[in-house]
Amino acid sequence: MPLIASVAEAAADIAASFRGQLLQPSDAGYEDARKVHNGLVDKRPALIARCHGVADVVAALELARRLGLEVAVRGGGHNVAGRAVIDGGVVIDLSPMKGIRVDPQRKTAWAQGGVTWGELNRETQLHGLAVTGGVVSSTGIAGLTLGGGLGWLMGKHGLALDNLLAVELVTADGRVLQVNAQHEPELFWALRGGGGNFGVATSFEYALHPVGPTITGGALVHSIDRARALLRFFGDSTRSLPDEQTLFATLAPAPDGSGVPVAALVTCHCGPLEDGEKAMQPLKAFAPPVMDALGPMPYCALNGMLDAGYPKGALNYWKSNFLAELSDAAIDTMIDCYARCPTPMGQLLIEHFHGAVARRDASDTAFAHRRVGYNFLVLTQWMQASDTEACIAWARDTFQRMQPFFAAGRYVNYLDNDEAGDPVAAAYGPNYRRLQQVKARFDPTNFFRMNQNIRPLA
Secondary structure (H helix, E strand, O other): OOHHHHHHHHHHHHHOOOOOEEEOOOOOOHHHHHOOOOOOOOOOOOEEEEOOOHHHHHHHHHHHHHHOOOEEEEOOOOOOOOOOOOOOOEEEEOOOOOOEEEEOOOOEEEEEOOOEHHHHHHHHHHHOEEOOOOOOOOOEHHHHHHHOOOOOOHHHHOOHHHHEEEEEEEOOOOOEEEEEOOOOHHHHHHHOOOOOOOOEEEEEEEEOEEOOOEEEEEEEEEEHHHHHHHHHHHHHHHHHOOOOEEEEEEEEEOOOOOOOEEEEEEEEEOOOHHHHHHHHHHHHHOOOOOEEEEEEEEHHHHHHOOHHHOOOOOEEEEEEEEEOOOOHHHHHHHHHHHOOOOOOOOEEEEEEEOHHHHHOOOOOOOOOOOOOEEEEEEEEEEOOHHHHHHHHHHHHHHHHHOHHHEOOOOOHHHOOOOOOOOHHHHHHHHHHHHHHHHHHHHOOOOOOOOOOOOOOOO
16 A cells, blocks of 8 residues: 555544644645754655644554654754654654643643743743743753753753653653653653653653742843954853853854844843842953843843744754863864854854753763863854855864864754764763663664664663
């Protein structure tokens, strides 16, 4: 039986009880549903199962198994590598699953897998509570948390996954597990950093912390000719940050949309406002900026501050690695590379790790990168397909030229789908073999492989 006919027949079998939508290529809404944030990704699934509940997820997985089709899982946000969609397979789309419940007494939040950080923060901030989440509000909670969870609050409260209390998981054989430190603790360890390798995470429970609703933060933008001095100042400043403050540096297009290259600092201080004001004073004293957007602001506003710089549909290609140190030679190489950037939307970003993130042992969770330091990201975006070759070549060249300054280890959420060697093993470092053992127990056939894949231990 042709694939199209068999998919149609299988979908018809479950349609009566399926609460969501089962979209095939000829259906209205399919073209929009198959598109992901990265316009460079253009894949055509045989079926998109837009799930409204856990039972829909179980049914869609059973359908995929029956047809022998590969599966991709889509949360509520975006992954640059485009692993949330697959040619000729089944997409388990959780984006309609938007349930959120906040318990202000227990300081916890429960949220389904289709929720974004902007949506979760909006609900938790009603109670002056938050958990570390993405620095862009349209990022989905699921992918970010399962792979790590860098964010504005990580110096004080750790990564998103450090605040995870429980996960509801649907396994490849259709079991629905409630996973936490008491029930399936080894799986719970693996889920905190191991990505989507073990099943479909349909909901998450987080510990919340008093944050805001007003914090101190924002951006300081300087002309590009100050880039060298600003990056050196950034390196010096990160040596003495309080836990409450997170500080990133970037070479990027100006936020006014002009495309003019600038050097900037972006920061958040989640402690008392008077402490935040004091923490901003050295940043403001560095030199007169071309734009000063630093001061008290709602935490939700900070979470959405960078959104405009990441438009849906833009073509994206990223490369990243941890840095051994932010040396003068590394800074000079970054500046020289950025001067050659062929797109007015390209960026080089330096994310600083310190505080609570670095006080965990590398073996506490599957996420092993627990040293004070920096993550370097080449973030290439462009709008015209004719620029694709030049933009990808620039990103790869920049990454290659920065190799002498790289440390061991990579952030799994930034891995693209064209990496040489075994970047997943490098991303998990000493935790990789243990993750392979968990994979062998819960997904021995590697059914969930459209991800930053952990191969099951034979």
